[in-house]
Amino acid sequence: MLPIRVRLTLIYSALLFLALFASGTAVVTLLRQRLNARLDEALDRRLQGVENFLIRETTAATAGKIPDELAEYASTQPEGHLIEVREAGNGILLKSDPVPYASRLRTRTFGMYGKQYDTKAWGSTEAIAESVEEIRFLFLWSSPVLLALIGLSGYWLSSRSLRPVDEMTQAARRIGAEDLAARLRVPPSNDEISRLAEAWNEMLKRLEDSFTRMQRFTADAAHELRTPLAALRTTAELSLRRSRNNDEYQQALRQVVEISHRMQALSETLLAIARGQVPNIEPGKVTTNIGELMDSLATEIQPLIDDKGLHLVCNLKPVFAEVDADSIRRVAAILLDNAMKYTPRDGTITLQTEDLGKTIVLRVTDNGSGIPADELPRIFDRFYRVDASRDRQTGGFGLGLAIARQIATAHGGSLEATSAVGNGSSFALTLSKTPASGGC
Numbered sequence: 396m397l398p399i400r401v402r403l404t405l406i407y408s409a410l411l412f413l414a415l416f417a418s419g420t421a422v423v424t425l426l427r428q429r430l431n432a433r434l435d436e437a438l439d440r441r442l443q444g445v446e447n448f449l450i451r452e453t454t455a456a457t458a459g460k461i462p463d464e465l466a467e468y469a470s471t472q473p474e475g476h477l478i479e480v481r482e483a484g485n486g487i488l489l490k491s492d493p494v495p496y497a498s499r500l501r502t503r504t505f506g507m508y509g510k511q512y513d514t515k516a517w518g519s520t521e522a523i524a525e526s527v528e529e530i531r532f533l534f535l536w537s538s539p540v541l542l543a544l545i546g547l548s549g550y551w552l553s554s555r556s557l558r559p560v561d562e563m564t565q566a567a568r569r570i571g572a573e574d575l576a577a578r579l580r581v582p583p584s585n586d587e588i589s590r591l592a593e594a595w596n597e598m599l600k601r602l603e604d605s606f607t608r609m610q611r612f613t614a615d616a617a618h619e620l621r622t623p624l625a626a627l628r629t630t631a632e633l634s635l636r637r638s639r640n641n642d643e644y645q646q647a648l649r650q651v652v653e654i655s656h657r658m659q660a661l662s663e664t665l666l667a668i669a670r671g672q673v674p675n676i677e678p679g680k681v682t683t684n685i686g687e688l689m690d691s692l693a694t695e696i697q698p699l700i701d702d703k704g705l706h707l708v709c710n711l712k713p714v715f716a717e718v719d720a721d722s723i724r725r726v727a728a729i730l731l732d733n734a735m736k737y738t739p740r741d742g743t744i745t746l747q748t749e750d751l752g753k754t755i756v757l758r759v760t761d762n763g764s765g766i767p768a769d770e771l772p773r774i775f776d777r778f779y780r781v782d783a784s785r786d787r788q789t790g791g792f793g794l795g796l797a798i799a800r801q802i803a804t805a806h807g808g809s810l811e812a813t814s815a816v817g818n819g820s821s822f823a824l825t826l827s828k829t830p831a832s833g834g835c
């Protein structure tokens with residue numbers, strides 16, 4: 396298939412050829428008709444002149460001298476020799492010169508002194524044919540030049556207007572899966588081309604968003620599995636460091652089984668998030684001692700805390716709430732993991748439970764980097780990270796708090812944060828207290 400610009404040029408040129416042909420034919424025909432009509436008018440005037448002359452110059456008495464008068468008249472008139480005068484019943488009075496092949500004829504009949512005269516006048520159409528020929532020649536030779544000129548300018552114009560499309564095609568080809576942030580240049584023309592570029596950019600944005608979501612989800616899955624995996628490894632490594640007795644091995648293995656269960660639950664949650672579903676935690680709700688639950692979590696993460704040179708302070712009262720224990724444990728793990736990530740060496744992390752009468756609070760506090768006040772409301776958004784470069788080093792992908800808040804909301808509770816840059820942050824998970832909590 397020919398390129399669009401060539402096709403457009405061919406179409407222009409064909410239309411132009413037709414237009415030139417039609418207008419040329421019309422001009423030539425009209426010109427010929429007009430010139431013929433003028434010649435006819437001149438011939439009619441000439442015949443009228445003959446009649447006027449005869450009436451003026453002859454009388455009934457001198458009617459016999461009409462042929463002489465006519466010969467004299469014809470000799471004084473330009474082209475007078477192409478006139479014929481015939482008296483009805485009496486033959487030719489004035490004989491015309493040989494009539495040219497290309498000529499027009501006009502006739503006139505008039506009566507004088509009781510007789511009837513038929514007159515004829517011829518006019519050569521040679522001059523008309525020449526004029527028409529000149530015009531035809533002009534058209535014939537100017538048309539190809541016009542066609543070439545307009546064809547070339549049409550080609551230039553269509554190339555010019557299609558150039559942004561070519562640029563867009565090349566730019567679109569350069570954009571690969573790794574480069575979805577690139578955008579096409581939108582010409583400032585506010586026309587079809589700029590709207591096409593805008594539509595492309597919107598599509599690229601949608602593609603980029605979903606691609607980023609996919610990438611982040613994969614990264615997030617790894618991120619979420621990192622803490623339990625690290626705990627698994629640390630437990631196994633600690634057990635292997637020296638030989639231990641049967642009980643110690645059994646306890647280590649129980650811990651391994653417990654962590655694996657949580658990892659399984661976690662991967663299911665991640666799958667649910669990937670499908671955009673809120674994790675279904677209703678069936679697992681049981682009255683749970685949150686203090687005790689946190690205590691076991693603290694024991695589990697202690698090796699990680701030590702590894703990072705941090706201090707973990709626990710202030711864990713036995714408070715009860717009706718929850719899905721694994722989910723609440725996951726919330727605490729996310730908060731503790733964040734606290735560990737954003738607190739420098741030697742910093743302190745506090746894990747505490749509080750009984751506020753109708754509600755209980757699980758609080759994770761650190762004295763780390765803190766969060767700027769204007770960012771605070773957004774940290775619970777999915778994929779939101781306060782400082783992308785900082786978090787890339789620490790490996791965060793901005794899903795932890797979103798998952799944590801989703802779990803809190805699913806329990807009818809809330810998860811809120813307070814923070815001051817440089818002074819640390821505090822995250823509070825508030826849940827309804829169950830009557831069984833007892834307040835001990």
Ligand code: ADP
Nearest residue numbers: 733734737765774780781791792793794795796
């Ligand atoms: P991430 O996996 O990046 O930690 P989160 O959803 O858990 O994602 O947290 C969102 C952002 O909130 C983090 O990127 C971080 O900038 C900020 N943040 C969360 N917890 C803390 C904290 N304890 N101290 C400082 N900043 C925090």
